[in-house]
Each structure stands twice: as structure tokens, then as C-alpha cells.
Amino acid sequence: MTENLLFEIGTEELPPSSIIEAKQNLKILLENNLYSSRIGFVSVETMATPRRIAAFVKNLDEEQKSQEKIITG
Numbered sequence: 001m002t003e004n005l006l007f008e009i010g011t012e013e014l015p016p017s018s019i020i021e022a023k024q025n026l027k028i029l030l031e032n033n034l035y036s037s038r039i040g041f042v043s044v045e046t047m048a049t050p051r052r053i054a055a056f057v058k059n060l061d062e063e064q065k066s067q068e069k070i071i072t073g
Helices: 014-035
Strands: 002-010 043-049 052-061
Touching: 014 043, 014 052
Parallel strands: none
Antiparallel strands: 002 052, 043 052
16 A cells, blocks of 8 residues: 655755755655565655755555565575
8 A cells, every 4th residue: 555755854054056956956866775675566756846856756665575584504
């Protein structure tokens, strides 16, 4: 089963040159952390204003995918 997630961060006034970089970095961080945590999703969309940075994760899985490790020794 999947759900949508809206993630918002309130900030101090950001300079306009930092807004684009903040959006890109938030998207990369979320995608990388979701992949490494084995949590499936369809897409991540980021939005930003001088005082807010937000991300919308579409169809986020409610549970991690299982992982099997074989350790010998």
C-alpha cells in the first residue's frame, strides 16, 4: 500500500540564488535516503520560496522492502 508525503521545512529568509540549489539538494537527499532505506516511491517533487522548502513524495511505500543477508564465518 502507498501514501503520499508532503514534507515542509520553514527557514529564515533565503537569498534567491540559494533557492534553486536548496530545491535540488533536498530532492537528491530524499531520493538517496529513500533508496538506501529500501523504501519505494514513484517521484519526488520539490518546491521552494524564500521562507519554505517543501517536497512531495508520490506513492511512498508504507513499509521497507525486505532484505536478506547471508553471513558466513
